[in-house]
Structure formats: C-alpha cells, structure tokens
Amino acid sequence: MGGSELKRLVALLRQAGTDLEDVEVKAGSGGLPKSVRDTLSAFSNGRGGTLILGLEEEHAFRPAPGFNASRIRDALAAACNDDLHPPVRAEIEIVEFEDTLVVVAEVGELDPRFKPCYVAARGEYNGSFTRGGDGDRRLTDFEIHLLHTNRGQPDDDRRPVSDATMADLDPLESQLLVARVRQRQPRAFAGLSEEQILRRLNVIADDTEGVTRPTLGGLLSLGAYPQQFFPQLNVTFVAYPGVSAQDIPTNGPRFLDNRSFDGPIPAIVDETVSAILRNTSVRSFVDGRGRADVYDYPAEVVREAVANALLHRDYSPYSRGTPVQITLYVDRLVVANPGGLFGAITEDDLGGEGVTSTRNPVLAKLLQDVRLPETGRMVCENRASGIPTMLRELRRAGSPLPEFHSRITRFKVIMPRHALLDDETMAWLTGLGQVGLSSTQHLALAEMRAGRTVTNGTMRNLGLEAHRATSELSDLVNRGIVVRVGERRHARYLLAPETATPPPALLAEPATGSSAEDLVSRALADGSELSRRDLEERTGLSYMKVLRALKTLEATGQITPTAPARSPMRRYRRTSSAG
Structure with a gap:
C-alpha cells in the first residue's frame, strides 16, 4: 500500500471515527499488542483485512508517539509465522505517513481447507476468531464445526431419516422421477425396479438396523410432508411496509404479508415465488427488443434465489431449527439461509459460469430431475447456472446487481428494488467532474454510493473480463475518488471521503x-x-x-x-x- 492510498484510507477511518470491519488500527508504542494475534486469526478466517500499526484510534488516528516501525514489523512477521496455526502469510511493509513511519500488513483469507486459523497457545476452540463489526469475536463451537465440515464432503442429505417410511414419499412424484431417469440415462437404470432406482439415486437407504427409509435428500425432494420430521426445514416470508421491521406507518399494518411454506422443496419454491411476486409491483424498462414489463424482481431471479437457498443451506443437526428466511422491504428483497458458502468458493467467484460447490450433492442431483408443480420445469435445470441466470436477468431489466454476504453460519442475498442509475445518482456522477469514465465505472460508483460493496467480482458480474475489471477499479483509485481496502485478491473498494460527500444540490434530505x-x-x-x-x-x-x-x-x-x-x-x- 502506497502513502497516498494509506492517506485516503486513514481519512475514511477518521470520518467513520472507528475501525472498519476489515481494517484494524493499533498504536503499538509499547511493543506488538497481544490482541494483534486475535486480529490475524479473524482476518484469516474471514475475507482478509488490513492491519495498521503506529496510529492511535483514540486520538483521531494520529501517529503514536514512540512507535518503532522496524521493531514492530519484525515482531509482527514473527507472530504471523510462529504464533498462528496455520501460519499467516501477510504482506508487511513500512509506509511513510504524516512525517513518520507506520507498519501496514495486508492479510489474505485462508484457504477454506485449512480453516480455522487460531492462536496456537490457546488451542483451536479458544484461539479461533472472526470479525464482529470493528472488533474480534471468538468463534463458537458451531462455527468451528462448520469450518471442519467444509474441509470434506458432508453427508447429511444422504442419511436415512429415523422414523420415516416409504409411505412418507409421494408415490406419483417418485414414479415420475424414476421414469425421467430411465429415459435420460438408460444405461445406468435399465432393467432396475423402482426401488432399486430410488436406492441408486440415494432417495432411500437402509438404517443401522437394516430398515429401508427415505434419506433426508429424498424426503426433501419427494416427501409428502417433510416437516413432520423437521418442522423448521421450510421457508418463512415476511413483507414489511417500510425499510425495516420497525418502520411502520402511523396507524398502518405491522406487515403486509407473513406466512411460512411447508412441503417438499419443489412445492416450497413455487409457493414462495408466487407470494413474493404478489407483494411486488410491475415496472417497465426498455431493452434491445423494445419496451417490456417486469416485476420489481424478475420471476426467474426470485425462483433461482429461493431454489439456491434451499439447495445450498446447511442441513446438519445444528441448523435444522432454522428455516430459510425471506424478507421483503419497500427497497429490497433479502433471502437468507443457514450455512455460508461451501468449499473453495468465495463471494467474488459467484456469477462465474460453471462455478459450483455444494454441501448437499444428493439433493443437488435429485433436484435436477424433480419437477416444479406449477410449471413442470425441473427445480434445478442446469447445475451451476443459477447465479449467472440471476445476474443476466437483472442486467437485462436494468436492475442493480444483488449483494452476496457469506459468513460461516449464514449466507444472504440482497436484491435492491430501485433503478441503479436514477436521476439523482446521475446528477451526483456529473458533479464528480470526472471525464472519460466507462459505463461500468459509473455503475460501480453508483453501487458504492448506495453503500454496497464493490469488488473485482462485482465488475466481472457487470460483464467485464477479469483484467479489464482490475484496470477500471485501479483507474478509480488512481483518480483519487475510490479507496482500496484489503489484500489484493480480496480487495474491496469504497468511495473516498471527499467523493462520498454529495454536491450541494443533493445535500438536502428527502422530505419524507x-x-x-x-x-x-x-x-x-x-x-x-x-x-x-x-x-x-x-x-x-x-x-x-x-x-x-x-x-x-x-x-x-x-x-x-x-x-x-x-x-x-x-x-x-x-x-x-x-x-
């Protein structure tokens, strides 16, 4: 990180008055603080981050008196190598700042196969941390369990369900599944009975006592009523009249809709999508084919979001008391499911063609051959195409791209409702006085202004090749209107403090x-x-x-x-x- 880049980052910290989620500042005047090890663990277990040593947060991030940059740099390098397991590979450098020297370390995210990173002297369960706001929080036993399962392949969807019997499967849907796979893959299933095919597809399996029972994946795909055994493996949906659950109009309703959807996954998807669309309006947009009317959230986008949440959620015993939660506000749709991204997939990878990794392979396989009741389409027609389909449909409708937030125990998709480049945003862009910006740079700046995270992956999802995405973001940094935060591979971009201040014409708050x-x-x-x-x-x-x-x-x-x-x-x- 260069001096000018550090200067803009510190200006952002001073404006916020505190550390950021992925930026930690410590004075270090009396030596390397012990809490640095917690932060190194937290950054490694998250999306990475930036550690700045030599500034005093309590004194507006001014240089700390008596700070010895070279001694702290060496001590930090030793802590990264000797005190953390696995060792932290950070980029550590001494940077000149306000007539003194500070130490800046860029810490990358650890490969999921090796998480959690922990303070060796405390052990894995007492020394593993993650970021919580602007501080470090010890990982719970459940979070560590999920990190362990991420190293291999969970088999929760393959296990037989205690007390369930063959009578708990829908006979018609089971027959349709068998007929479909016989037609599609005759070599694999020719000459087999229906029971043999269901066994081969892992719809049924024998328990420890030799009794044939539906598996969890089979029950969720073909069951008559899976919630008899797992009441919370469903979807809840709430539509609020404001921008939050507490934003209630005077004498108005607390919510516009509030319900839960039970049954097998295909039925849940159809019913949930219908409920969401009933609570949204239709708007018009113009594309290459002329004027078109679409819902605020295109039906295909909503269907993919709901299906993905049910397919990729965590089904381990720890999470079976938590449903997929869908919340509709006046300005956004939020789809949240238990369990973060699985495997080596990161938030920046999402949207790439062919990018996939699932903790529920049996369920993923079955949902390619199980139909949606309303349309007869398969729940997952083409594996790994879900998020690319969402992005394509949103771009076509002129809508903002969704935000993806992955934490160890939770994955969340946020879809903004409004048009990204509205009149107010266009006026703000003009007021920046920047000549020669591309259309994708305009979109990126609009995303940042709306408070959403922009990364290299965001630019790729806007349609750019990887090298072009890097080039356009670097150009915004070089112009001084954007600040880069974090290690290069996991960098995110924020508006510089002076850029975030709107032109005078836009300073007045809405009358609402x-x-x-x-x-x-x-x-x-x-x-x-x-x-x-x-x-x-x-x-x-x-x-x-x-x-x-x-x-x-x-x-x-x-x-x-x-x-x-x-x-x-x-x-x-x-x-x-x-x-």
Whole structure:
C-alpha cells in the first residue's frame, strides 16, 4: 500500500471515527499488542483485512508517539509465522505517513481447507476468531464445526431419516422421477425396479438396523410432508411496509404479508415465488427488443434465489431449527439461509459460469430431475447456472446487481428494488467532474454510493473480463475518488471521503424524513439498547451509513453509548432529550 492510498484510507477511518470491519488500527508504542494475534486469526478466517500499526484510534488516528516501525514489523512477521496455526502469510511493509513511519500488513483469507486459523497457545476452540463489526469475536463451537465440515464432503442429505417410511414419499412424484431417469440415462437404470432406482439415486437407504427409509435428500425432494420430521426445514416470508421491521406507518399494518411454506422443496419454491411476486409491483424498462414489463424482481431471479437457498443451506443437526428466511422491504428483497458458502468458493467467484460447490450433492442431483408443480420445469435445470441466470436477468431489466454476504453460519442475498442509475445518482456522477469514465465505472460508483460493496467480482458480474475489471477499479483509485481496502485478491473498494460527500444540490434530505440519522433514531425510539449490528438489521442501512449516523447522533447528544468504543458490549440508546 502506497502513502497516498494509506492517506485516503486513514481519512475514511477518521470520518467513520472507528475501525472498519476489515481494517484494524493499533498504536503499538509499547511493543506488538497481544490482541494483534486475535486480529490475524479473524482476518484469516474471514475475507482478509488490513492491519495498521503506529496510529492511535483514540486520538483521531494520529501517529503514536514512540512507535518503532522496524521493531514492530519484525515482531509482527514473527507472530504471523510462529504464533498462528496455520501460519499467516501477510504482506508487511513500512509506509511513510504524516512525517513518520507506520507498519501496514495486508492479510489474505485462508484457504477454506485449512480453516480455522487460531492462536496456537490457546488451542483451536479458544484461539479461533472472526470479525464482529470493528472488533474480534471468538468463534463458537458451531462455527468451528462448520469450518471442519467444509474441509470434506458432508453427508447429511444422504442419511436415512429415523422414523420415516416409504409411505412418507409421494408415490406419483417418485414414479415420475424414476421414469425421467430411465429415459435420460438408460444405461445406468435399465432393467432396475423402482426401488432399486430410488436406492441408486440415494432417495432411500437402509438404517443401522437394516430398515429401508427415505434419506433426508429424498424426503426433501419427494416427501409428502417433510416437516413432520423437521418442522423448521421450510421457508418463512415476511413483507414489511417500510425499510425495516420497525418502520411502520402511523396507524398502518405491522406487515403486509407473513406466512411460512411447508412441503417438499419443489412445492416450497413455487409457493414462495408466487407470494413474493404478489407483494411486488410491475415496472417497465426498455431493452434491445423494445419496451417490456417486469416485476420489481424478475420471476426467474426470485425462483433461482429461493431454489439456491434451499439447495445450498446447511442441513446438519445444528441448523435444522432454522428455516430459510425471506424478507421483503419497500427497497429490497433479502433471502437468507443457514450455512455460508461451501468449499473453495468465495463471494467474488459467484456469477462465474460453471462455478459450483455444494454441501448437499444428493439433493443437488435429485433436484435436477424433480419437477416444479406449477410449471413442470425441473427445480434445478442446469447445475451451476443459477447465479449467472440471476445476474443476466437483472442486467437485462436494468436492475442493480444483488449483494452476496457469506459468513460461516449464514449466507444472504440482497436484491435492491430501485433503478441503479436514477436521476439523482446521475446528477451526483456529473458533479464528480470526472471525464472519460466507462459505463461500468459509473455503475460501480453508483453501487458504492448506495453503500454496497464493490469488488473485482462485482465488475466481472457487470460483464467485464477479469483484467479489464482490475484496470477500471485501479483507474478509480488512481483518480483519487475510490479507496482500496484489503489484500489484493480480496480487495474491496469504497468511495473516498471527499467523493462520498454529495454536491450541494443533493445535500438536502428527502422530505419524507428517511435520512440515515432518522432511521437509526427511529429504531431506538422504543427505548431499546441496540448494537451497531442490530441497527443494521433494523434499518437496512449499510455498515458505513450506520457508523456515520451514530457518530452524528452521538455528537449532537441524541444518543448515548453504553460502553467504551472497543467493548463488545457497546450498545446505543436514545437520550431523554431526544425527540
């Protein structure tokens, strides 16, 4: 990281008033802080991050007196190699900053096959960390379990379900499946009975006592009512009238729709998609073929998102009490499922043709040959095409690309509702005064302005080749309007502080009172004490927008923090004088 790049990054930290999720700052005047090892573990177990040593957060990120850059660099290199297991391979350099020297380390994400990375002296279960907001949080036993299963191939969908019998499978759907595979693969299934074919497809298997029972994958694909055995292996759907669960109009309903969908996966997909589309409106757009009317979220996009969530979720015993959760707000659709990305797939890989890795191979195989009740199409017609299909349909409809958020225990897709390049955004882009920007750079800047993460993968999903994606993002950094955060392979890009400030014509908040400060203040109006992460969930705002709103509200005396800035117990509450 060069000096100018570090300068813009520190300006961003000063604006936020705190560390970022993937940027940690420590003074290091008295030597290498012990907590650095926790941060190295956390960055390695997440998406990587940047560690800056030699600045004091409590003094507006000014250079720390008495900091010895060369000594700290050597101590940090030794800690990476000797104190972490597996060793952390970080890019460590000394960088000049404000007439002094600081140490900057770019820490990459560890290969999933070797996670978790932990502090060797504490052991795996006490020394493994992840990032929680702007601090480090110890991994739970469940999270470590999921990381272990990610090293191999889980077999939860292959195991027979205790107490289930052949009578719990839908006989018609079983017959249709058998007929389809006999036609498609006659060499593999010719001359076999229906039971033999179902066994070969792992729809049924013998339990430890030799009793033939449906497997979990078979029950979820062909079962009459799988929820008899697993009540929470379903989908819940809630449609809210505002931008958060707490944003309720005066005398208005708490929610517009609230239901759950049971049955086998094919029925759940059809019923869920229908419910979502019933709660959205139709808009028009113009493409190469003329004017077209589509739902706010194209039906094909919604279907792929729901099917992917049910196919790729974690079905281990730890997660069987958690459904796939779908939430519709006025400005976005959120699809969340238990279990993060599986295997070596990262968020940046999503959208690439042929990119796939599933923790549920039996289920994935079956859903290619099991039909949707309404259309007769297969649930997963072409494996590995789901997310590319979503991206293609969204680009065609002129909609923003979805956000993908993968954590160890949870994967979430967020689809914004509004057009990306609206009149206000176009005016903001013009106000930047930047000549020669490409259309994809405009889209990337609009994504950043909306508070969404932009990476090399984002640019590829906009239709660019990898080398062109890197070139266009580097150009934005070189122009000084964007800041790169994180190790190169896992870098993300944010608007530079001066770029994030809108032109004077755009500074006024909408008359609706929907500024970030208003939303945060409203979320605290019931007297709750909420963490920053709680406020993100309640308001639907991005990490950075919540941080800025909290800083403004605290400075104006409208809210009070309940603990010091670095405490994991820090919450916020409204002051008695706040309106």
